[in-house]
Amino acid sequence: MTEGPTLGELGEFAVIDAITAGRRHGDAVRVGPGDDAAVLDAPDGRVVASTDMLVQGRHFRLDWSSPEQVGRKAIAQNAADIEAMGAVPTGFLVAFGAPVDTPASAVTALSDGLSAEAARAGASIIGGDLVASPQWTVSVTALGDLAGRPAVLRSGASAGDVVAVAGELGRSGAGYALLDAGAAEPALAALVDRHLVPQPPYGQGARAARAGATAMTDVSDGLIIDLRQLAAASGVGIDLHTARLAADRDALTAAAVALGADPWAWIFGGGEDHALVACFPAAAVLPQGWRLIGAVTAEHDGVTVDGGGWTGRPGWDSFG
Amino acid sequence: MTEGPTLGELGEFAVIDAITAGRRHGDAVRVGPGDDAAVLDAPDGRVVASTDMLVQGRHFRLDWSSPEQVGRKAIAQNAADIEAMGAVPTGFLVAFGAPVDTPASAVTALSDGLSAEAARAGASIIGGDLVASPQWTVSVTALGDLAGRPAVLRSGASAGDVVAVAGELGRSGAGYALLDAGAAEPALAALVDRHLVPQPPYGQGARAARAGATAMTDVSDGLIIDLRQLAAASGVGIDLHTARLAADRDALTAAAVALGADPWAWIFGGGEDHALVACFPAAAVLPQGWRLIGAVTAEHDGVTVDGGGWTGRPGWDSFG
Numbered sequence: 001m002t003e004g005p006t007l008g009e010l011g012e013f014a015v016i017d018a019i020t021a022g023r024r025h026g027d028a029v030r031v032g033p034g035d036d037a038a039v040l041d042a043p044d045g046r047v048v049a050s051t052d053m054l055v056q057g058r059h060f061r062l063d064w065s066s067p068e069q070v071g072r073k074a075i076a077q078n079a080a081d082i083e084a085m086g087a088v089p090t091g092f093l094v095a096f097g098a099p100v101d102t103p104a105s106a107v108t109a110l111s112d113g114l115s116a117e118a119a120r121a122g123a124s125i126i127g128g129d130l131v132a133s134p135q136w137t138v139s140v141t142a143l144g145d146l147a148g149r150p151a152v153l154r155s156g157a158s159a160g161d162v163v164a165v166a167g168e169l170g171r172s173g174a175g176y177a178l179l180d181a182g183a184a185e186p187a188l189a190a191l192v193d194r195h196l197v198p199q200p201p202y203g204q205g206a207r208a209a210r211a212g213a214t215a216m217t218d219v220s221d222g223l224i225i226d227l228r229q230l231a232a233a234s235g236v237g238i239d240l241h242t243a244r245l246a247a248d249r250d251a252l253t254a255a256a257v258a259l260g261a262d263p264w265a266w267i268f269g270g271g272e273d274h275a276l277v278a279c280f281p282a283a284a285v286l287p288q289g290w291r292l293i294g295a296v297t298a299e300h301d302g303v304t305v306d307g308g309g310w311t312g313r314p315g316w317d318s319f320g
Numbered sequence: 321m322t323e324g325p326t327l328g329e330l331g332e333f334a335v336i337d338a339i340t341a342g343r344r345h346g347d348a349v350r351v352g353p354g355d356d357a358a359v360l361d362a363p364d365g366r367v368v369a370s371t372d373m374l375v376q377g378r379h380f381r382l383d384w385s386s387p388e389q390v391g392r393k394a395i396a397q398n399a400a401d402i403e404a405m406g407a408v409p410t411g412f413l414v415a416f417g418a419p420v421d422t423p424a425s426a427v428t429a430l431s432d433g434l435s436a437e438a439a440r441a442g443a444s445i446i447g448g449d450l451v452a453s454p455q456w457t458v459s460v461t462a463l464g465d466l467a468g469r470p471a472v473l474r475s476g477a478s479a480g481d482v483v484a485v486a487g488e489l490g491r492s493g494a495g496y497a498l499l500d501a502g503a504a505e506p507a508l509a510a511l512v513d514r515h516l517v518p519q520p521p522y523g524q525g526a527r528a529a530r531a532g533a534t535a536m537t538d539v540s541d542g543l544i545i546d547l548r549q550l551a552a553a554s555g556v557g558i559d560l561h562t563a564r565l566a567a568d569r570d571a572l573t574a575a576a577v578a579l580g581a582d583p584w585a586w587i588f589g590g591g592e593d594h595a596l597v598a599c600f601p602a603a604a605v606l607p608q609g610w611r612l613i614g615a616v617t618a619e620h621d622g623v624t625v626d627g628g629g630w631t632g633r634p635g636w637d638s639f640g
Contacts, residue, residue, distance in 0.1 A: 011637045012637050013637065030366060030471070031405075031471055031473065034474075034553075035405070035471075035473050035474050035475075035553075036370060036400075036401040036402075036404035036405055036474070036536075036537055036538060037368045037369055037370035037401045037402055037404070037405045037407070037462070037464070037471075038368070038369050038370065039366050039367070039368050039369075039405070039466070039471050040366065040367050040369060041365065041366055042362035042364075042365055042366055042367040043365060044362075045361065045362055045363060045365060046350060046359050046360065046361055046362055047359070047360050047362040047367045047463065048357045048358070048359050048360075049357055049358050049359075049360060049411070049413055049446065049447060049461070049463065050356060050357035050358065050413070050447055051413040051414070051415045051447060051448060051449050051459070051461055052415065052449045053415035053416070053417055053449050053451050053453075053457070053459055054451075055417055055451055055452065055453045055454075055457075057454075058451065058452050058453065059451070080356075081356040081357045082356075082357055084356035084357070085351075085355070085356055085357045085359070087357070091369070093369055093370070093371040093461055094371070095371045095372065095373035095459045095461075096373070097373055097375055097457065126369065127369060127370055127371060128371060129371050129372045129373050129459075131373050131374075131375055131378065131379070132375065132378050133373075133375045133378065133457065134375075134377075134454060134455060135454060137373070137375075137417065137453065137457050137459075139371070139373055139415045139449075139457075139459035141369070141371055141413055141415075141461035142357070143367065143369065144357070146359070151350070151351055151355075151357075151359050153351065153355050154354075154355050154356070155355075216356075217356055218356060233354075233355075317331045317332050317333065
């Protein structure tokens with residue numbers, strides 16, 4: 001297989017020209033890539049913004065992920081942060097570092113993944129940077145719009161609220177465990193795919209906000225650890241009900257049997273599914289796509305499971 | 321000297337708590353660090369956005385720069401991109417990667433530099449990410465506001481316009497050469513400081529826009545290479561006049577003598593000064609702080625110097 005010229009052979013400007021040529025931008029993009037900065041509509045008069053960095057060997061492996069999958073994952077996890085505020089993504093900026101001997105075709109494939117996932121999230125790549133780095137490093141900033149609504153913070157939950165989730169839980173953790181074990185059963189490939197490219201429930205953040213969500217976050221580090229932060233910010237406790245999570249457990253049973261693992265460890269501590277988890281007033285009608293998984297309590301004892309402590313790993317720490 | 325606990329010993333969340341505690345935000349920051357995303361005022365109804373990644377060993381060296389200087393440089397160069405659109409910076413997001421054994425105190429010092437330079441630029445750090453990485457990597461996204469004005473693009477220059485600059489030229493290139501040669505004369509320390517922490521002329525981007533600038537960019541890769549891009553985007557040529565740049569040459573003479581170097585190479589090809597260079601209609605009154613350095617011509621022959629070609633290095637390529 002010929003991989004074509006490298007970044008070093010083509011140079012920064014030629015590669016940027018190649019990956020930006022012919023890209024279509026949404027109507028919200030007044031000035032796209034190619035000038036000193038982009039200009040993006042912010043119709044609300046406020047802009048929502050979040051940034052995440054993915055480092056090769058730490059957040060992805062190029063022997064597991066294709067360049068396109070790396071790009072899709074980087075956009076998906078940042079888009080989920082915008083959704084978790086009750087906003088909709090409007091644009092993404094991508095700074096990318098790679099070794100000088102990286103084939104330019106790999107950067108084009110990464111760029112294809114970035115653009116495809118941005119389109120799925122309803123937005124465009126509006127700007128970026130391309131530099132030399134010892135390993136691949138992808139740093140994405142996502143921008144979004146609240147359409148006049150208040151932002152849904154982590155701090156708004158009250159005792160008596162219900163806890164609900166949109167999207168899937170535990171799939172990414174199971175997929176990682178399968179990859180790590182070298183288990184390649186075709187029947188389990190969908191879980192691996194979910195680890196390589198998470199599927200946030202696009203549109204559900206704004207839908208939850210319109211339905212009256214009092215607090216929201218996305219499941220990035222692990223359900224328990226992410227809800228601990230929400231509970232601490234709100235000054236409440238949260239109790240999760242395993243009976244309400246049976247569908248997630250059932251979806252993971254085959255992988256758990258194959259690996260001799262506990263599916264609940266993936267559901268509660270796996271992270272990287274980028275599902276949305278939110279609190280709603282007990283009287284609220286949950287929007288379509290949301291399912292009840294627990295309750296907000298007055299006890300300041302963090303997050304419990306069926307009323308008891310969770311003794312497994314609660315999630316991921318960047319330096320753990 | 322005790323360096324205290326490392327990132328790995330404290331963990332991601334404790335370090336983030338330590339560097340965000342007590343930071344003050346500007347009035348434009350509705351939601352600062354600590355939630356899934358930040359919320360920033362965008363009073364114009366559009367937001368200007370740019371991103372740059374700095375990689376240790378490529379864009380800075382920790383044996384040359386203090387962590388605080390790295391932070392200040394990262395903000396300054398991104399702020400200059402916002403200024404170059406005729407906008408004012410309103411907020412910065414910073415994704416930072418570092419080895420697990422990095423002293424947390426170094427990250428605090430980096431954060432101090434980020435915040436101090438953001439304040440100089442008139443804005444705040446509104447969000448970020450902290451991850452493990454084999455080397456220091458700082459990725460900044462700058463956001464800005466146009467206050468109702470059109471963005472000043474690279475493509476708006478016309479034959480007959482004048483070319484003017486705000487800020488200094490060649491200092492960063494001279495400072496780099498001094499560092500690279502191990503030349504440590506105290507009399508030349510100011511040039512080294514300029515390389516380690518560029519000083520964009522904050523506020524001059526908006527001032528140029530109000531004065532009618534037709535095209536603008538910042539000097540990041542090198543005066544010639546940056547103006548070539550502007551000239552190509554505008555479909556014009558640019559001729560620079562060395563007689564108008566005598567003050568820059570004079571400021572570099574001592575360093576040039578010390579190193580046996582040509583000061584014009586730093587002025588025309590040095591880059592990283594993050595001065596602003598703009599075109600104005602010939603009849604415009606240049607704002608205070610701007611000085612005439614050349615003219616826009618109808619010939620599509622790129623950038624010339626005193627009517628002839630520039631045969632030196634035109635600037636920097638990320639993969640060169």
